Amino acid sequence: MNITSIIAEYNPLHNGHLYHIEKTKSNTKCDGLIIIISGNFVQRGEPAIIDKWRRTELALLAGADLVLELPTVYAVNSAEFFAFGSVSLLNQLNCVKSLSFGSEEGSLSLLHKIAATLVLxxxxxxxxxxxxxxxxxxxxxxxxxxxxxxxxxxxxxxxxNQSNNILSIEYLKALKRLNSPICPTTVKRLGGSYNSTEMDRVFSSATSIRTTMKKGAKLNELNLAIPSYVFDALFNDSLCYLEDIYPYLRFKTLTDESSIKNIPDAKEGLENRILKNLIEYKTFDDFSINTMSKRYPLTRINRILTQYFIGFEKFDTYSMRREIPAYGRILGFNDTGKAMLKIIKKNSNLQLISKVPQNLENPMLRLDIASTKAYSIINSKINPNEDYLKSPIII
Incomplete structure (x- = not known):
């Protein structure tokens, strides 16, 4: 079976993502598509606008056959660890032929050259x-x-310095370091840039869609940017934004200032800057303006804040993010995905989890559970114990 893969967040899924899925299927002539998706918090350091189960359902409607969750320790981390966790998870399945990713470059030759230099x-x-x-x-x-x-x-x-190129290079680095047989392929990104806050005539970025939703959705613009089933989800679900976690961060800081210092990226004096400003500034906007700098970009600060909100300081995430994941959490599948799961079980020793056990020994999985509990604080539709209650989405 010719199985290909995509690593994604779909925060939210939009027409550019549909284009990527369609081009991937066309380019690879695959029989099945696995998508590795971030959980309830995403790489740039913020809560996903809608929860991981709804985003899984939307991914399946968009053309995925099997959706697996990227463990939180990788999902809310730098591009290097995000890519390493994703690629190492795919590599352990022992049946994935190719990995497709979007890039501004649109060609692998120069990206390969840069990746090789960064590895060597x-x-x-x-x-x-x-x-x-x-x-x-x-x-x-x-x-x-x-x-x-x-x-x-x-x-x-x-x-x-272009967002999708950065991730592309990290995927290539991870493939090289793991000596993986998975073949990389890229689709040129079209439309608005990854960080663009303005809607685009071709393909609007997820950032611009979230910005438009936050400001008060312009229905005509959104209708042109996202599939109808995503539109329905955005207007019927509880939506989450980074600002929602800020009051809880201030409370946590005021009751235990020392804990943030256990987060690996909160070092070099940055932890003191964050702690001071969390106490001083009552709004997230004021905090952001007065904390970021040329040395400390906002994405790094936001990741630290989100890690702090989830509770990364209670785990040895410095070591965990360098480990290869020991399990694959199944979030959803269709009939083709069911057939792919049989192939994975035959070819791989990776533990596949469809139902989370009550007694958790794996710290990486415990962090995933902590992530959902944290997300439930800002999303009224999510039960703190949702990971134990929810079965994979099947369509």
């Missing part, structure tokens, strides 16, 4: 990167500049 880290590149970091430049900016200098090519700076 030649001495010249490493020395330039260290010198730039010593100047206090943020890691993403320093890495881009070091690559530009290494290749003597200014266009690389643009390529490596």
């Amino acid at each position: 880290e030649p001495d010249d590149y490493k020395s330039q990167l260290k010198a730039l970091l010593d100047l206090g430049i943020s890691f993403p900016a320093a890495r881009a500049k070091a690559l530009m200098n290494y290749y003597n090519d200014d266009t690389i700076g643009t390529i490596i």
